[in-house]
Amino acid sequence: MIEYKNLTLKNYFSLKKMYGKGKEFNQLNDELADNFQKSNFLSFLMSNQIIKLIKVNKKYIGYVWYENIYEDIYLIRDLYIPNKSFKYFDSLDINNMHFLYESYTSSKCNEILSKLNFFQKDISDLMVLSMDKINIAESKDAEEYEVFQRDYHENIRCELQNSIFDSNSRIPLTLDDVYFDEEQDYYIENACIFIKENDTYVGMGQIINLNNKLTVVNFGIRKEFRNKGYGKKLMNRILYSCTDIGKAFDKREVYIRVSKENPIAYSLYEDLGFKYVDSIISWEF
Known part of the structure; x- marks a missing residue:
């Protein structure tokens, strides 16, 4: 029994x-x-x-x-x-x-x-990049970036993230979800970064300490601003932040997950030096 x-x-x-x-x-x-x-x-x-x-x-x-x-x-x-x-x-x-x-x-x-x-809902690829492969010189221009600040950017992040990842199968993010995220063990202060066009927030990405690995999550660009180079600019800025965060956490690698059904993102990460590690199954019960 x-x-x-x-x-x-x-x-x-x-x-x-x-x-x-x-x-x-x-x-x-x-x-x-x-x-x-x-x-x-x-x-x-x-x-x-x-x-x-x-x-x-x-x-x-x-x-x-x-x-x-x-x-x-x-x-x-x-x-x-x-x-x-x-x-x-x-x-x-x-x-x-x-x-x-x-x-x-x-x-x-x-x-x-x-x-x-349990049944398989999705499979994604885990990719890794060594910190010493990050092109710091290409990542320093910070005029169009903004770092997430507590008690200021929560509404902005919620609206932006829902816009970027909008789909019928996705549960919309709420303000409570954002505040909950800030209290988790994996959360890293000053590690969520926005990219802007003038006063418009067009994309974001976040670095967390997931399963003892520095991992880029919630990375994306609003649909109407895609294919204009914002993705590469933002990822370079995030990786630049990873070099400092890596020193603080004594980490020498950064990870990201991507679906093979997203060839544009996959190609971007490969161009930046990310290498395939393994594939991950998302299960449901």
Whole structure:
């Protein structure tokens, strides 16, 4: 019999025995031990993050750590199910919740995820650029750029991001989402950059510390300003910022994700020196 038990002081030591197992299951798992130890037990339990221990035949064999990101949608940050215990599962059915999860296409966990009734929603490529390959001289002109400032740019970012990434399948960004983003562990101050034409914000990109990797996210240009060179200018400015952020975080590489269905962006990143690392599957349950 499979049971999903809330984390308590009584079963906390059972969880500690499994620290580090998540990375064995899936390299893209966020490290539960590192994140849990950054906050005290009570504050963690009172947040929107949830840890369930998986119990089979009265023995704790795995765990799932997830957080609520939008209404009834939950992001799995760390998951561990030992292969030898998989025979007890037919799905990861926790209160009929809707889960999102990611793994490399080369990950051993993919077969298990399929059998747990997860389905592949999308595949994107992860690319990397060494800091010493960044052309700093080409990135210094800052007249048309603006760095995100708290309590000033939230509305601007929300409107701009919704305009850039508008699609029928995308949930619109809200102001609460922007404020939530600012409080996350991955968030880096002064690392969201806008590009402007006169007084119009035409594009943006953000650098975060995702899974211990400096990663460019939310990069894009408004539709009506595309194919005018703004994308390359903005990416050069973002990479210029990466050189300083890399020193602060002791990182020597910067990462970005891109769909092969976006050949223009793919070509831009390759021209800037980014190299393919692996492909990432976005799963849903």
